Amino acid sequence: MDLAIWQIVLLVLLAGLTILDSLTLIIGLNFPVITGAITGLIMGDLVLGLAIGATLQLMVLGVGTYGGASIPDFTTGAIVGTVFAVLSGQNAEFAIGLAVPVGLLMVQLDILARFTNTFFLHRVDANIDKGNTKAIKRNILFGAIPWALSRALPVFIMITFGKGAVDWILNYAPEWLMGGLKVAGGILPVVGIAILLRYLxxxxxxxxxxxxxxxxxxxxxxxxxxxxxxxxxxxxxxxxxxxxxxxxxxxxxxxxxxxxxxxxxxx
Known part of the structure; x- marks a missing residue:
């Protein structure tokens, strides 16, 4: 079974919307059980998508990205796992095994998205000093682009080039890059907790x-x-x-x- 163009477009859009919704908490797309069910509908197997999403949901209950912490993104994992499970005719266990490394990879990309957003943040600060409200609004909206791309682009690569793309990124990414992202990922939660304690x-x-x-x-x-x-x-x-x-x-x-x-x- 091959993916149709309309399925790829919907899945990529879904991946981008999930991270944006996790920042606004409007619809609830950031929950793996919901995203898995929607992916199942797109792929034509709602039951399998719901089973995969519900299983991944149990792995993130009570876990949140408070204070700048980055956690495994099993929402994106639910999308990728459901797609490959349906394409290969495998069961939910196969999808969970694939979703876990995908979720771990998203931690590093989440940190990159945060770093990229600092560019727009500085522009917002500069325009606050100038009193340019239109530029402030524009740069705040532009800040959503790195977040959406941090999920949409990897999902596009994974569902287009297959599981091998995920393994290649995890195995052959430069050590300095992965190591730096891990260090940053360890510092961000500490800084975030310190900020929270400052106001509590x-x-x-x-x-x-x-x-x-x-x-x-x-x-x-x-x-x-x-x-x-x-x-x-x-x-x-x-x-x-x-x-x-x-x-x-x-x-x-x-x-x-x-x-x-x-x-x-x-x-």
């Missing part, structure tokens, strides 16, 4: 932060366990403040009840 009430909740760090770094508690500890601490904090507010209201009610005839409060 960290000093007020420093004890909770230390508990989470110790649980993750020293006790090796999985991320879900750390999240549950955080929920428990949040519930305790909420109840403590609720009790304080109730006591305060009760105290105010008692003071009001002791008001004398002259409008003054008695001890």
């Amino acid at each position: 009430p960290t000093n007020k909740f420093i004890a909770y932060l230390i508990i989470g760090f110790v649980a993750s770094a020293y006790l090796k508690v999985p991320m879900l366990g750390v999240a549950l500890i955080g929920i428990a601490l949040a519930i305790i904090y909420f109840k403590q403040n609720l009790n304080k507010n109730n006591l305060g209201l009760a105290g105010n009610a008692g003071i009001v009840g002791e008001e004398n005839d002259d409008g003054e409060y008695e001890d």
